[in-house]
Amino acid sequence: MNRPVVVFLLLAYAFSWTFSELGFRVLNLHAALVGVAFMFGPALAAVVTMRFVLRQPVASLGPWWRTNRWLAVAVIAPMLFTVAWMAISPLLPGLSLALDTKGLIDNVLTSVPAAQQERVRAELEKIGDGLVPLLLVQMTLVAAGVGMTINAIAAFGEELGWRGFLHRHLGHWGFWSRAAFVGFFWGLWHLPLTLRGHNYPDHPELGVAMMIAFCLLLSPAFEWIRARSGGVLGPTWMHGTLNALGGAGVLVAGSTLMRGPAGVAGMIVLALFNLGLWWASRRGWTRLQSE
Secondary structure: OOHHHHHHHHHHHHHHHHHHHHHHOOOOOOOOOOOOOHHHHHHHHHHHHHHHHHOOHHHOOOOOOOOOOOOHHEEEEEEEEHHHHHHHHOOOOOEEOOOOHHHHHHHHHOOOOOHHHHHHHHHHHHHHHHHHHHHHHHHHHHHHHHOOOHHHHHHHHHHHHHHHHHHHHHHOHHHHHHHHHHHHHHHHOOHHHHHOOOOOOOOOOOOOOOHHHHHHHHHHHHHHHHHHOOOHHHHHHHHHHHHHHHHHHHHHOOOOOOOOOOHHHHHHHHHHHHHHHHHHHHHHOOOOOOO
């Protein structure tokens, strides 16, 4: 590992973890605001390392984007991933998929404070049988729109570092070794948020290991989109859309360790995708490195 990569990683952790402590302990900010600030740690680390360690222009972290079909794939892929982990959820122990109005309302109420549950139930029951189709349509439209705009701004804070700086400075590594390296440090970087209940509110300590495993499995998909799209925008849109689809979890009831994209359900889908990606590359059907 070369010096710039070490400096970048130290700074990314230092910036983000400091933002976390200041936001939660000193300023008492809402978790969403802290999370957004947290996501910009890697971008700041990339800029500082480029400008003051390597003495190179920030623009060299690009290319930022290239117009091609892979930008569309970056937005559609998280939607397909969401459908896949939801589809296999009923096959896993302790998970149930609710595609009826009553089941969906029951799932939604599990995350609503007890004092507000009756009011929320009444409002949802007014929608009636159209609740599930309405949720699915809104989820798809909002995921695409928000994922490519508002969410993309915050996602860029991460991607400029993980798929910008590290993609550039580990470009001589093999695809799978680079994906594993970035995935591990990407997952561990989440530690302050994970210990405060991010993604695994009922299992924060075990959630640290789960988050690392999730990022290790997710990293090849992001590296692949980065290489095929030819810029940072591809993984940025992919990241933003994936985050926007987090609300799909209300359709599945069960442990946070099992359900959702970062649970066992999502990890199984990602493991199968990685196996397929490896096989496709061996057969010459896709290229893993940048052209």
